[in-house]
Amino acid sequence: MNQDQIINDRADKIVGKALIAAIDGNKFITSVFPFGKVVIQVSGARISGSPKVAITEAWGKGVAMELFHQRKVVHKQLFPCIYWKGMTKVMRSFAVMFRTWISKHVSHFNGTHRQISCWDPTVKNVCPNCNCADKSTSHINRCSDAGRRAVRSESVKELKKWLEYKQTDPSVTHLICTYLNHHGDKKMLSLLPNRSTYSKYKAAILLHDDLGWTNFLEGCISVMWVELRREDIRVRKLQGNEDSWARGLMRRLLQMTHQQWSYQNATVHLKIDGCTRIEHHRLLEEIDQCLDSDPGVLFVGGDVWGPIRDYCGRTQ
Numbered sequence: 001m002n003q004d005q006i007i008n009d010r011a012d013k014i015v016g017k018a019l020i021a022a023i024d025g026n027k028f029i030t031s032v033f034p035f036g037k038v039v040i041q042v043s044g045a046r047i048s049g050s051p052k053v054a055i056t057e058a059w060g061k062g063v064a065m066e067l068f069h070q071r072k073v074v075h076k077q078l079f080p081c082i083y084w085k086g087m088t089k090v091m092r093s094f095a096v097m098f099r100t101w102i103s104k105h106v107s108h109f110n111g112t113h114r115q116i117s118c119w120d121p122t123v124k125n126v127c128p129n130c131n132c133a134d135k136s137t138s139h140i141n142r143c144s145d146a147g148r149r150a151v152r153s154e155s156v157k158e159l160k161k162w163l164e165y166k167q168t169d170p171s172v173t174h175l176i177c178t179y180l181n182h183h184g185d186k187k188m189l190s191l192l193p194n195r196s197t198y199s200k201y202k203a204a205i206l207l208h209d210d211l212g213w214t215n216f217l218e219g220c221i222s223v224m225w226v227e228l229r230r231e232d233i234r235v236r237k238l239q240g241n242e243d244s245w246a247r248g249l250m251r252r253l254l255q256m257t258h259q260q261w262s263y264q265n266a267t268v269h270l271k272i273d274g275c276t277r278i279e280h281h282r283l284l285e286e287i288d289q290c291l292d293s294d295p296g297v298l299f300v301g302g303d304v305w306g307p308i309r310d311y312c313g314r315t316q
């Protein structure tokens with residue numbers, strides 16, 4: 001650093017300390033000065049940076065809040081409780097196509113079987129993994145298929161390692177991983193051991209359950225978890241900050257959801273002997289029907305049906 005940069009850096013540190021001391025001692029004045037020629041406020045907050053950016057962000061937030069409320073994704077009273085500041089950075093950290101997928105998924109516009117069945121009558125509105133009827137977006141993280149749950153459990157193991165690496169409070173690590181391993185079948189509050197170590201987390205857990213399983217798996221963690229992490233870093237004098245911890249958690253949760261989507265797509269599109277899984281089962285059903293109507297059909301005409309016998313023998 002040159003001399004100017006050294007002075008600037010030193011001044012920033014002094015100002016930072018002075019600001020913290022002023023907030024601690026509640027000795028500060030409002031930033032709205034009298035006789036100001038122009039004061040721009042957006043959503044009740046004074047704008048000190050670009051008005052264009054502030055207005056765009058406030059408008060976007062309002063539209064998203066209305067959309068989520070109407071679609072019963074997040075109630076408008078809970079919307080401000082989500083750590084959106086981290087979500088902006090997390091989204092920017094992903095590739096463009098992944099961002100597009102997330103936007104479509106959380107807006108319920110991804111091509112689920114419920115939607116595809118509307119324009120393609122050959123597609124049944126059932127989950128290709130568990131055969132549950134009406135496969136909506138929310139089913140992506142609620143599928144009870146053993147394979148899908150095994151994939152999530154593996155991801156939870158990886159998440160646990162990361163949380164431990166970040167020196168997350170062991171109580172929080174245990175709670176989050178236990179919650180995820182119940183695959184949305186239980187509320188977090190019901191998993192709370194009756195121990196005093198969790199008393200400081202109770203409000204965050206209640207808010208977490210209000211936001212719900214689906215939102216959590218879509219990376220929407222509450223601001224209370226972030227505030228608790230900041231306090232934990234301060235008390236235990238840990239390295240790093242609460243923002244990077246929150247973003248790391250959000251990233252991993254979104255990736256877990258995408259893994260479920262990918263697993264389901266692999267089930268639908270993966271080719272087995274030139275057929276998708278659905279085509280494969282349809283073919284087996286047709287062969288079964290033929291056998292039911294005429295058990296000798298596979299043995300008529302020498303070895304013409306040999307390949308089909310092979311197919312059945314290999315795949316059933």
Ligand SMILES: [Zn+2]
Pocket residue numbers: 127128129130131132139142143144145
């Ligand atoms: Zn399913």
